[in-house]
Amino acid sequence: MPLTSFERARVLSAARRETIDGLLVLHLAGTPYEMGLQHGALCGDEIHGFRRQAYAYMATLIASVLRLPLFLARLITRPLLLRQVRAYLPFTPREYLDEMQGIAEGAGVHMLEALLVNAVWEMYLVGGCSEFAVRGSRSADGDLLHGYNYDLADPAHAFINPYLALIFSRPSNGFPFAQVNTVGCVGANAGLSARGISVAWDNTYLRLDSKLLAGVSRHCMPFELALRRLLQYADSADAGVEIVRGHLPRPTADIIIVSDAAADRAVAMEMAGGTFALREMQDDTLWSANSFVSPVLGPEDRRGMPTDDLDETGSRLGRYASYTELIAQTPDKIDVPRAVEILRDPYPREKHGYVYPPARPRTICRPVTSFSLIMQPKAQRNMGGRSAHPGSPGALPGL
Numbered sequence: 001m002p003l004t005s006f007e008r009a010r011v012l013s014a015a016r017r018e019t020i021d022g023l024l025v026l027h028l029a030g031t032p033y034e035m036g037l038q039h040g041a042l043c044g045d046e047i048h049g050f051r052r053q054a055y056a057y058m059a060t061l062i063a064s065v066l067r068l069p070l071f072l073a074r075l076i077t078r079p080l081l082l083r084q085v086r087a088y089l090p091f092t093p094r095e096y097l098d099e100m101q102g103i104a105e106g107a108g109v110h111m112l113e114a115l116l117v118n119a120v121w122e123m124y125l126v127g128g129c130s131e132f133a134v135r136g137s138r139s140a141d142g143d144l145l146h147g148y149n150y151d152l153a154d155p156a157h158a159f160i161n162p163y164l165a166l167i168f169s170r171p172s173n174g175f176p177f178a179q180v181n182t183v184g185c186v187g188a189n190a191g192l193s194a195r196g197i198s199v200a201w202d203n204t205y206l207r208l209d210s211k212l213l214a215g216v217s218r219h220c221m222p223f224e225l226a227l228r229r230l231l232q233y234a235d236s237a238d239a240g241v242e243i244v245r246g247h248l249p250r251p252t253a254d255i256i257i258v259s260d261a262a263a264d265r266a267v268a269m270e271m272a273g274g275t276f277a278l279r280e281m282q283d284d285t286l287w288s289a290n291s292f293v294s295p296v297l298g299p300e301d302r303r304g305m306p307t308d309d310l311d312e313t314g315s316r317l318g319r320y321a322s323y324t325e326l327i328a329q330t331p332d333k334i335d336v337p338r339a340v341e342i343l344r345d346p347y348p349r350e351k352h353g354y355v356y357p358p359a360r361p362r363t364i365c366r367p368v369t370s371f372s373l374i375m376q377p378k379a380q381r382n383m384g385g386r387s388a389h390p391g392s393p394g395a396l397p398g399l
Contacts, residue, residue, distance in 0.1 A: 017042045029170035032095040036102020043165065044107040047184040050163035051109060057159055061124065082112045088119045091221040099186050107184065118187040118222040122251060128153060129202035130319055130364060131257050132287035132327060132342065133266035140335035144266060146259045146375040147339045148190045148200040152368040161370055166384065174232035178382055180373055187224025190373050192382055193231045196261030197240060198375040201227060204253045204290045205302040212273040212300055218251040236260050237267050241278065249274040255288045261377035270297045285327050289319035318362030336374055336383060343372045
């Protein structure tokens with residue numbers, strides 16, 4: 001039932017928007033529907049702008065795949081995508097459907113478009129991304145630090161950059177949390193909760209002859225919603241892993257790092273289909289860079305298992321080897337400025353005359369890196385920047 005004007009005003013009064021260093025910041029609070037209504041009403045113009053840009057991009061993709069004239073692809077893109085995304089409705093929890101309905105009503109878009117923003121990764125797109133965590137002997141203050149680069153799959157996806165927002169949510173159920181994502185999105189790809197749990201997501205690819213995804217349907221709970229549930233409800237790394245495990249099988253090859261301030265622990269979860277493996281920290285460090293490296297899933301990775309030979313590893317797993325050099329093979333304790341340098345490799349090293357070997361073309365920071373996020377779970381502090389290219393992330397508000 002639509003809200004009265006008085007009720008709508010009451011709901012919207014609990015939320016606000018601001019801009020910090022050019023980044024849109026949203027503060028949402030309430031029931032799922034109320035947070036959605038706030039989200040949609042506060043940034044309706046941005047949601048419509050992102051919607052137009054996304055449909056224009058998807059039209060070019062559909063024109064290429066279906067070999068259609070671009071004008072025809074533009075006509076069919078929206079109805080085709082909304083028809084396809086309906087298949088994800090049965091796998092979407094009621095609370096998130098309510099939040100999407102609120103976004104739709106607040107911004108004046110179709111509810112299925114709010115679902116599409118979350119499910120498109122299963123439908124058409126994949127990302128890149130990389131991340132690391134350190135603690136104890138490798139952290140400057142001894143506390144957990146979780147760094148993340150959000151990489152686009154293709155330079156053409158850069159249209160999303162103006163529509164990124166830092167979103168603080170105080171839901172009526174679960175823990176408050178913060179995340180950086182595109183406007184209009186209910187799910188999460190990286191974030192930090194008030195319980196001291198952080199999570200970030202990257203992808204990899206399986207061998208062409210791998211059987212792990214055989215028979216796995218692409219229709220499932222969108223992974224961004226699974227990570228949202230982790231941020232909102234997990235009170236430990238183990239609980240976070242169990243939440244994600246409950247949403248297997250997955251139709252893609254995914255990796256997350258979950259950090260837990262109370263347990264002073266971070267764990268990497270690798271998964272494909274119904275198979276998953278956990279990697280614990282070694283020497284107070286852990287990282288992931290688009291490669292399965294566990295004994296269980298490493299052999300299934302398209303690029304194979306890493307070795308101790310950096311030259312060989314680097315030719316196949318460039319960024320994994322770069323993390324090895326920048327974290328595992330240096331004695332430096334990592335603080336926030338050092339974390340920035342790692343996420344912006346090669347720029348800091350190039351300033352000192354370092355040149356990447358030809359066999360190692362892949363750097364941690366790439367032209368498709370959209371933003372960096374540094375999370376300190378114990379202090380409940382986020383530091384981020386819209387792009388991981390030269391410059392420095394600014395401090396963002398804590399939880």
